[in-house]
Amino acid sequence: MDSEAIEAKVKQIIMEKLNVEESEIVPSANFIEDLRADSLDTVELVMAFEDAFQITIPLEDQDKLQTVGQAIDYLKEKLAS
Amino acid sequence: MPIHNAKFTSFGSYVPKKVITNFDLEKIVDTTDEWIRARTGMMERHYAEPEEAASDLAYIAAQRALEASPLKHRDIDMIIVGTVTGDHAFPSTACILQKKLGMKNIPCFDLSAGCTGFLYSVDVAKNFIENGTKHNILVVGVEILSKVTNFKDRSTCVLFGDGAGATIISRTERNDISRIIDSVMYADGSQSDLLYQPAGGSRMPASQETVEKNLHTIYMEGNRIFKNAIRSMYAAVDELLRRNKLEAKDIDWIVPHQANIRIIESLADKLHFPMNKVIVNIEKYANTSSATIPIALDEAIRDKKIRRGDLVILTSFGAGLTWGAILARF
Numbered sequence: 001m002d003s004e005a006i007e008a009k010v011k012q013i014i015m016e017k018l019n020v021e022e023s024e025i026v027p028s029a030n031f032i033e034d035l036r037a038d039s040l041d042t043v044e045l046v047m048a049f050e051d052a053f054q055i056t057i058p059l060e061d062q063d064k065l066q067t068v069g070q071a072i073d074y075l076k077e078k079l080a081s
Numbered sequence: 082m083p084i085h086n087a088k089f090t091s092f093g094s095y096v097p098k099k100v101i102t103n104f105d106l107e108k109i110v111d112t113t114d115e116w117i118r119a120r121t122g123m124m125e126r127h128y129a130e131p132e133e134a135a136s137d138l139a140y141i142a143a144q145r146a147l148e149a150s151p152l153k154h155r156d157i158d159m160i161i162v163g164t165v166t167g168d169h170a171f172p173s174t175a176c177i178l179q180k181k182l183g184m185k186n187i188p189c190f191d192l193s194a195g196c197t198g199f200l201y202s203v204d205v206a207k208n209f210i211e212n213g214t215k216h217n218i219l220v221v222g223v224e225i226l227s228k229v230t231n232f233k234d235r236s237t238c239v240l241f242g243d244g245a246g247a248t249i250i251s252r253t254e255r256n257d258i259s260r261i262i263d264s265v266m267y268a269d270g271s272q273s274d275l276l277y278q279p280a281g282g283s284r285m286p287a288s289q290e291t292v293e294k295n296l297h298t299i300y301m302e303g304n305r306i307f308k309n310a311i312r313s314m315y316a317a318v319d320e321l322l323r324r325n326k327l328e329a330k331d332i333d334w335i336v337p338h339q340a341n342i343r344i345i346e347s348l349a350d351k352l353h354f355p356m357n358k359v360i361v362n363i364e365k366y367a368n369t370s371s372a373t374i375p376i377a378l379d380e381a382i383r384d385k386k387i388r389r390g391d392l393v394i395l396t397s398f399g400a401g402l403t404w405g406a407i408l409a410r411f
């Protein structure tokens with residue numbers, strides 16, 4: 001999967017799970033502070049990434065995915081390795 | 082092929098009278114009604130009186146299940162109680178319940194599987210019926226979690242309540258459409274430290290220190306449990322569906338363990354199953370561990386939601402970790 005496809009898929013998942021507009025999904029957007037998620041939404045979001053990309057994201061790593069940009073970078077790196 | 086079929090004959094339930102609202106909890110810990118409702122779906126829970134023990138709640142639920150059935154006390158040939166908050170470490174709450182019900186000469190035992198205690202107990206009962214050993218087994222899920230709650234820990238103390246639910250599982254004719262069709266039960270002991278009561282057992286017997294440090298209460302890593310709960314219940318339900326060549330749309334009702342509405346919604350979403358066919362009563366009772374499913378079933382049958390002939394899936398997860406699912410035609 002190339003990096004554009006990853007990015008598109010991540011954005012689509014965020015849009016569906018958090019019920020937000022595409023325009024809000026900018027790299028600096030923080031899931032909790034900007035996209036109105038609560039801590040349980042972020043767990044569900046991570047689970048949706050796991051399902052979509054068929055990977056497991058250990059709980060220790062969850063804190064590394066606090067913004068849209070961080071999520072995209074994390075997933076790109078994870079899928080490259 | 083089992084020799085006989087097993088079915089749910091009747092249900093009964095009981096919750097103690099005292100109601101504790103989210104607003105009551107606001108006075109005890111730093112929390113809000115809004116937080117509790119948004120994160121869990123809970124609004125009220127019932128707490129037992131100081132003098133009430135698990136067998137007292139179990140007795141009323143069991144009497145109600147017996148009254149709702151055509152059976153007499155003497156027809157019951159085994160009692161299984163799923164609980165982690167029994168009257169005593171020993172003897173079993175099932176034996177105390179037997180005494181209260183005036184039953185004689187039958188085997189009685191408790192089963193410890195955390196919040197999955199009721200499903201595990203039903204599964205054990207099903208096997209005793211199917212292999213022809215027993216005819217009518219009383220199965221109770223009962224819990225008094227308010228007495229093992231740490232009221233200094235806001236992340237756990239808002240979640241739990243007390244209650245009891247009972248059912249009678251009976252041998253049934255081959256041509257009866259009602260039967261418990263299939264079950265899956267699992268555990269992963271490597272995650273036993275995510276949810277447990279540290280003190281009071283042989284690992285850490287009661288001492289002045291254990292009492293002062295609140296170690297006779299529920300310790301939980303809620304965040305880790307949350308993800309596990311959704312994944313494990315989904316896997317169990319999926320396995321049951323596949324094995325029985327069913328799809329989610331063939332199921333009339335799902336009755337999940339009532340631990341958190343967010344877990345229930347996420348499970349339904351993953352299964353593509355509509356929430357209006359999921360039995361939910363978490364707003365009234367919160368998490369009563371092994372009692373949630375039998376209480377929910379009793380109510381759903383009395384409210385004429387679940388009817389004879391309906392295909393129903395029960396699913397739960399809990400301390401252990403344990404999880405499982407049961408497929409039954411009611």
Ligand SMILES: CC(C)(COP(=O)(O)OP(=O)(O)OC[C@H]1O[C@@H](n2cnc3c(N)ncnc32)[C@H](O)[C@@H]1OP(=O)(O)O)[C@@H](O)C(=O)NCCC(=O)NCCS
Pocket residue numbers: 038039040111112113116117120121196235236237239276301302303304305306307310340341368370398399400
């Ligand atoms: C317990 C549960 C609702 C907590 O939700 P969560 O989003 O994971 O909560 P966290 O522990 O991450 O805490 C999030 C924040 O809410 C706060 N919080 C926790 N409980 C609170 C309460 N009752 N009131 C207000 N705030 C609370 C935390 O202190 C934390 O604040 P911080 O971010 O400022 O540190 C959730 O994890 C859950 O339901 N897990 C499953 C548990 C379960 O079902 N157990 C039974 C198994 S049978």
